[in-house]
Amino acid sequence: MVKVSVMGASGYTGVELVRLLHAHPEVEIACVTARQNAGEEMASLFPSLFREIDLVCEGGDPARPAKESDIVFTALPHQAAMEVVPGLLEYGSRVVDLSADYRLRDVDVYRRWYQEHTSADLLPEAVYGLPELNRDQVRSARLVANPGCYPTSVALALSPLLREKLIDHRTLVADCKSGTSGAGRAAKVGSLFCEVNEGFKPYGVGAHRHTPEIEQTLSAVAGEDVRLTFTPHLLPINRGILSTCYALALGDVDTTSLRSLYQQTYASERFVRLLPQGSWPNVSNVRGSNFCDINLMFDARTNRVIVVAAIDNLVKGAAGQAVQNMNLMLGFEESLGLTQLALFP
Ligand SMILES: NC(=O)C1=CN([C@@H]2O[C@H](COP(=O)(O)OP(=O)(O)OC[C@H]3O[C@@H](n4cnc5c(N)ncnc54)[C@H](OP(=O)(O)O)[C@@H]3O)[C@@H](O)[C@H]2O)C=CC1
Ligand SMILES: CC(=O)N[C@@H](CCC(=O)OP(=O)(O)O)C(=O)O
Numbered sequence: 001m002v003k004v005s006v007m008g009a010s011g012y013t014g015v016e017l018v019r020l021l022h023a024h025p026e027v028e029i030a031c032v033t034a035r036q037n038a039g040e041e042m043a044s045l046f047p048s049l050f051r052e053i054d055l056v057c058e059g060g061d062p063a064r065p066a067k068e069s070d071i072v073f074t075a076l077p078h079q080a081a082m083e084v085v086p087g088l089l090e091y092g093s094r095v096v097d098l099s100a101d102y103r104l105r106d107v108d109v110y111r112r113w114y115q116e117h118t119s120a121d122l123l124p125e126a127v128y129g130l131p132e133l134n135r136d137q138v139r140s141a142r143l144v145a146n147p148g149c150y151p152t153s154v155a156l157a158l159s160p161l162l163r164e165k166l167i168d169h170r171t172l173v174a175d176c177k178s179g180t181s182g183a184g185r186a187a188k189v190g191s192l193f194c195e196v197n198e199g200f201k202p203y204g205v206g207a208h209r210h211t212p213e214i215e216q217t218l219s220a221v222a223g224e225d226v227r228l229t230f231t232p233h234l235l236p237i238n239r240g241i242l243s244t245c246y247a248l249a250l251g252d253v254d255t256t257s258l259r260s261l262y263q264q265t266y267a268s269e270r271f272v273r274l275l276p277q278g279s280w281p282n283v284s285n286v287r288g289s290n291f292c293d294i295n296l297m298f299d300a301r302t303n304r305v306i307v308v309a310a311i312d313n314l315v316k317g318a319a320g321q322a323v324q325n326m327n328l329m330l331g332f333e334e335s336l337g338l339t340q341l342a343l344f345p
Contacts, residue, residue, distance in 0.1 A: 039056065165222070288340065
């Protein structure tokens with residue numbers, strides 16, 4: 001059994017990692033950390049784990065997870081992650097970081113959208129862990145930067161069109177909606193029941209920090225400098241992201257030829273499902289699973305291609321993708337421990 005650890009196990013992506021790793025046949029969870037709950041049982045923080053998980057939270061010190069495991073998942077907020085990742089690597093662990101700290105290649109862009117970077121020397125070696133785009137690099141990586149949840153859905157939705165130069169790369173629009181677990185478990189007024197329930201609103205309009213991450217990924221695919229308007233919205237549901245993307249078509253396209261492009265692109269991708277024509281992605285159909293459901297059409301009236309993608313923000317948008325990356329790093333079958341179907345209804 002390969003030993004793995006989860007730092008930030010008291011958070012939503014941390015407990016989702018514990019859920020998935022517990023069911024994984026080839027790994028054993030050696031250690032979990034959480035500063036405020038040090039000494040407490042995971043099952044007391046999350047009663048869903050009762051009698052199945054007997055792990056006790058260590059404090060936030062990275063020494064124990066580093067010493068006891070081959071791979072450490074850092075499910076920590078950005079900034080907190082880069083405070084521990086260099087030490088974990090020095091101890092000889094490999095790291096899958098769920099935060100944004102190692103996703104952006106350009107440290108100036110990171111500074112502009114986040115804060116000063118304190119371990120920028122690691123940026124050149126960090127591999128952006130979207131397996132469908134960077135599978136080979138992930139296999140040998142010491143440090144994987146697990147993508148953001150919105151960027152995962154938008155990158156999978158738009159990459160095939162940009163790679164083939166079928167859409168205008170300067171006028172893209174991604175209109176995205178996320179369930180509230182995307183905001184994490186920390187107490188915040190904006191996440192309270194009365195603030196979220198029965199409401200539906202945009203946030204971070206024209207300014208969300210996932211914008212440069214999406215543009216970086218899509219620019220690499222397009223080989224050109226992509227520009228995108230990204231508007232996230234908060235949904236009164238626990239899990240799920242639905243991204244509706246709009247792109248101006250270049251040249252002659254139609255729905256049938258676009259569908260066959262996506263069919264070919266994702267034919268051997270276990271976790272990307274092109275839905276049958278006329279059937280549109282729904283967050284209910286991916287909840288708890290590592291799938292990204294996609295469909296698209298060409299709207300001849302406006303000359304726009306419309307692509308819709310749905311994922312579970314905590315699975316393909318975070319912990320599931322992190323386990324997918326771990327499988328690649330360890331030479332396991334990529335889908336090991338990730339084949340559960342969605343929880344429906
Ligand atoms: N929620 C989601 O859908 C997604 C989240 N992510 C990213 O994953 C990471 C974790 O997110 P999520 O699980 O939602 O967050 P939560 O707020 O639910 O959990 C954060 C965890 O990190 C610990 N932590 C918080 N602050 C610090 C700190 N300064 N130093 C060390 N530990 C700290 C917390 O425990 P304690 O404070 O007690 O140590 C807790 O265990 C974030 O970077 C997030 O952006 C990425 C994709 C999707
Ligand atoms: C609903 C909600 O609040 N979602 C989060 C997305 C969290 C995430 O994936 O962001 P990083 O890992 O890039 O920090 C947000 O918009 O900030």
